[in-house]
Amino acid sequence: MSKNIVGSHAEYKKLESNILQISQEAKTQKKKFPDVIDATVGMLHHENLDVFKFQVVEDALKTLSDAEIYNYAPVRGKKSFTEGVLNWVFNENVDMIRNDFKYSIIPTTGGSGAISNSFYNFNDFGQKILLPGYYWSPYKNFALEANVDLETYPMYNENNRFNVEGFREKAFALAKEQGRLCTLINDPSNNPTGLCMEKEDWEEVIKILNEIDNTGVPVILIHDIAYVDYQLKDVDDSRINFSTYKDLNEEILTVVIFSGSKSFSMYGFRVGAQIGISKSQEVIDNFTRVGDYSVRGRFSSVSQPGMNLIDTIFNNERFVKLFKEELAIANDILKKRATLFKETAKKYDLKHLPYFGGFFISLKTENKNIFEDLKKEHVFVIPMQGIIRVAISSLPLKDIPELVRILKKFV
Numbered sequence: 001m002s003k004n005i006v007g008s009h010a011e012y013k014k015l016e017s018n019i020l021q022i023s024q025e026a027k028t029q030k031k032k033f034p035d036v037i038d039a040t041v042g043m044l045h046h047e048n049l050d051v052f053k054f055q056v057v058e059d060a061l062k063t064l065s066d067a068e069i070y071n072y073a074p075v076r077g078k079k080s081f082t083e084g085v086l087n088w089v090f091n092e093n094v095d096m097i098r099n100d101f102k103y104s105i106i107p108t109t110g111g112s113g114a115i116s117n118s119f120y121n122f123n124d125f126g127q128k129i130l131l132p133g134y135y136w137s138p139y140k141n142f143a144l145e146a147n148v149d150l151e152t153y154p155m156y157n158e159n160n161r162f163n164v165e166g167f168r169e170k171a172f173a174l175a176k177e178q179g180r181l182c183t184l185i186n187d188p189s190n191n192p193t194g195l196c197m198e199k200e201d202w203e204e205v206i207k208i209l210n211e212i213d214n215t216g217v218p219v220i221l222i223h224d225i226a227y228v229d230y231q232l233k234d235v236d237d238s239r240i241n242f243s244t245y246k247d248l249n250e251e252i253l254t255v256v257i258f259s260g261s262k263s264f265s266m267y268g269f270r271v272g273a274q275i276g277i278s279k280s281q282e283v284i285d286n287f288t289r290v291g292d293y294s295v296r297g298r299f300s301s302v303s304q305p306g307m308n309l310i311d312t313i314f315n316n317e318r319f320v321k322l323f324k325e326e327l328a329i330a331n332d333i334l335k336k337r338a339t340l341f342k343e344t345a346k347k348y349d350l351k352h353l354p355y356f357g358g359f360f361i362s363l364k365t366e367n368k369n370i371f372e373d374l375k376k377e378h379v380f381v382i383p384m385q386g387i388i389r390v391a392i393s394s395l396p397l398k399d400i401p402e403l404v405r406i407l408k409k410f411v
């Protein structure tokens with residue numbers, strides 16, 4: 001074809017080794033070959049491979065009126081939804097956020113919409129966002145779509161913990177080079193690695209951000225907490241690291257990424273939020289101004305039934321109690337799978353990145369052909385930056401010993 005149908009800025013676009021495509025391929029193969037092991041899907045599944053539905057979501061759905069399901073939603077969402085999200089996310093730290101900070105919450109189409117809007121609005125075109133070397137690959141798509149790119153630092157130090165020094169070095173260099181620092185940290189229960197940063201790591205990160213802010217450049221921290229509810233801990237014990245925010249300098253903008261997909265298994269509902277936090281009212285006014293505009297300009301508004309479901313649950317004590325009970329069951333499923341994976345890996349002397357929580361365990365590999373090698377053995381995992389990602393969220397216990405045995409052969 002001789003005509004340029006695609007705009008020149010979009011010529012580069014082609015989804016490669018896309019997670020959703022690989023998952024689809026695994027599902028198709030599973031229909032043909034029942035022995036297929038599908039460890040691709042970042043959705044929580046029961047042992048019988050049914051998706052882990054929250055009964056509380058089903059119950060809340062029955063309480064919604066026609067208007068709460070069918071009408072357009074307000075761009076900014078309802079206050080009861082946004083305040084409910086704030087309370088849930090920050091838990092015991094919520095008073096500190098309300099007292100010490102200005103904040104604004106913008107509903108988005110999933111956490112993805114929140115990240116994509118943040119990448120777009122808080123960088124100049126051509127600039128780079130800083131994140132660790134292992135990252136959820138769609139960040140690259142969000143970045144390129146927003147005319148920005150990614151810069152990375154090695155994620156681990158010599159003790160296999162978060163590499164504060166690596167972060168410091170690259171953060172200062174990037175801030176100097178481009179007169180801005182926008183960094184994304186996906187914590188806790190990192191996708192793809194399963195890392196949970198320590199409180200001391202967060203204290204150091206905040207100190208570094210403050211030092212860079214003191215040099216006069218804008219500093220934006222995007223904190224992706226998609227898996228905050230899957231740290232294999234009780235909800236009340238899992239929010240401690242947010243307390244480190246209190247030391248943030250006045251003009252720093254923190255954007256916390258909330259995902260309704262993960263917290264409620266409401267993957268298809270597409271509900272999330274950007275929670276903008278700063279000690280400066282001016283920063284928050286700017287956050288709200290550009291965020292509102294982008295919601296309207298990019299996807300108009302967010303799923304009305306999705307937001308109302310979450311709103312209904314957060315604002316009903318009985319539902320919150322039920323939700324917490326079901327989250328404990330979900331965490332228990334992950335814990336059992338992670339334990340079996342770790343024990344079996346130990347038996348086979350198969351090394352993996354340290355797992356502390358979340359949907360994934362990852363293993364380093366030098367094998368460039370690993371995806372194809374494993375596919376031949378009817379095993380599907382997601383290849384990423386020098387690692388393979390095993391989704392224990394969708395991996396029944398019975399498949400784990402065989403999976404580990406095959407991984408050992410090819411990693």
Ligand SMILES: Cc1ncc(COP(=O)(O)O)c(C=O)c1O
Binds near residue numbers: 109191271272
């Ligand atoms: C690290 C991370 N952040 C954010 C998201 C966003 O999910 P959603 O757009 O479904 O809310 C995901 C989904 O897989 C994720 O893994």
